[in-house]
Amino acid sequence: MDARKLQFTGVFFDGQSPRKQPVSIALSPRQLTLTTDAGKSFNWQYANLKLRASGGPPKAPFHIEHLTDSGPNPAPETLVVEDAAFLENLQRASAVPLHATLRPASGWKLVLMAVGFVVAPLFIYGLWKVAIPAMTEEVAMRVPVEWEKKLGGTIIEELPKALAPVADPEKEKALDAIAARLLKTVPDQPYTIRIYVVPHKLVNAMAFPGGHIVFFQGLLNTAETPEELAGVMAHEIQHVLLRHSTRSIIRSMASQLLLTLIGGDMEGTMSTILGVAGELDGLRHSRKMEREADEKGMQMILAAGIDPIGMIRMFDKFDKEKFQISIGEDPNVLPEEEIKDWLDYFSTHPATEDRVGQLKKQVAKAGKTSYTPLLPGLDWQATMVQDLDPKKEPETSPLDGPQL
Ligand SMILES: [Zn+2]
Incomplete structure (x- = not known):
């Protein structure tokens, strides 16, 4: 036989004010009844009770929270009982087993919640940083070349009118001859390189998926x-062969998709953070791609027996030109160092000396000294250089800035 105790005393907090109210507690099979000194009583169903605990076996004083659906008040009603026998008697009085009624918010649950808060963003960030790039790589490498050709062709057709290619057979013939000399070094590649000339002053070139390469007149003039020119051509051909544009397009699509999925059930903050992370990450990848195209491009120049000093000179010039294009009319707005930092971080290009320096190192390492002239019978200047009417050109274009 055991002596059951069904009456206790405790302190009640209503969750809305810090006021403590002494109460008497009566245990019955389904509920406990609290009665204040003023004689006011209310019943708490056992099913709605939660024992607040901080890990380990529960001990007095017991903090019992009453879970209600009511209102906007975030703090629950709480009962504090000092009597060490209270919990045991509460268990005995209850008609249903304690574990089904009194739900302890014990330490492990809190730890689990904390872990969840830390792990969920890490998981998503991991998806972003590791899974998407890996997947992008995988997908881009499996995309059929025919699909890439179609995609690249569509982009060329959709270029804004001011940047649309114009047929220019003489220049195209010379550019095709340079491409052919370079492509002899990679006989097994699956692309057909198609060269386009755009009569725009941009000192730039762009490679689109599937082998479409655009040269702007500004670059031909430079x-x-x-x-x-072959130096730029080799770099652009490598962008095609390494599927850089295809990878960037697929990656951007995957990132957008993930953002949409996250946006569905998470706070906007998270989407924003990931958006920024994704963008910076994208830039970093672009720079990695640029270095790769530089290195493999120079390998191609050397393998084709073309004098590599041309590529080095061109990239030196290009970076100086880009300086003007990216910063605008007045390069004195920012101190040089600051501009250099800016370009280093936000352009798809490493800063000048880094890039040109790498090329020089590569040439020195190769140690080759004799080269075969490229297009020896051609009057290069007469064929390629063309003055552009500055009035016809748009002030800005979406393609301003480094694209090479
Ligand atoms: Zn490039």
Whole structure:
């Protein structure tokens, strides 16, 4: 036989004011009844009770929270009982087993919640940083070349009118000859390189998926020899062969998709953070791609027996030109160092000396000294250089800035 105790005393907090109210507690099979000194009584169903605990076996004083659906008040009603026998008697009085009624918010649950808060963003960030790039790589490498050709062709057709290619057979013939010399070094590649000329002053070139390469007139005007142009051509051909544009497009699509999925059930803050992380990450990848195209491009130049000094000179010039294009009319707005930092971080290009320096190192390492001239019978300047009417050109274009 055991002596059951069904009456206790405790302190009641209503969750809305810090006021404590002494109460008497009566245990019955379904509920406990609290009665204040003023004689007011209310019943708490056992099913709605939660024992607040901080890990380990529960001990006095017991903090019992009453879970209600009511209102906006975030703090629950709480009962504090000092009597060490209270919990045991509460268990005995209850008609249903304690574990089904009194739900302890014990330490492990809190720890689990904390872990969840830390792990969920990490998981998503991991998805972003590791899974998407890996997947992008995988998908881009499996995309059929025919699909890439179609995609690239569509982009060319959709270029804004001011940047649309114009047929220019003489220049195209010279550019095709340079491409052919370079492509002899990679006989097994699956692309057909198609060269386009755009009569725009941009000192730039762009490679689109599937082998479509665009040269802007500004770049043709800047290249003083076929060898200089060949340096850019080799770089752009490598962008095609390495599927850089295809990878970037697929990656951007996957990132957008993930953002949409997250946006569905998470706070906007998270989407924003990931958006920024994704963008910076994208830039970093672009720079990695640029270095790769530089390195493999120079390998191609050397393998084709073309004088590599042309590529080095051209990239030196290009970076100086880009300086003007990116910063605008007045390069004195920011101190040089600051501009350099800016370009280093936010352009798809490493800063000048880094890039040109790498190329020089590569050439020195190769140690080759004799080269075969490129297009020796051609009057390069007469064929390629063309003055553009500055009035016809748009002030800005979506393609301003480094794209090479
Ligand atoms: Zn590039």
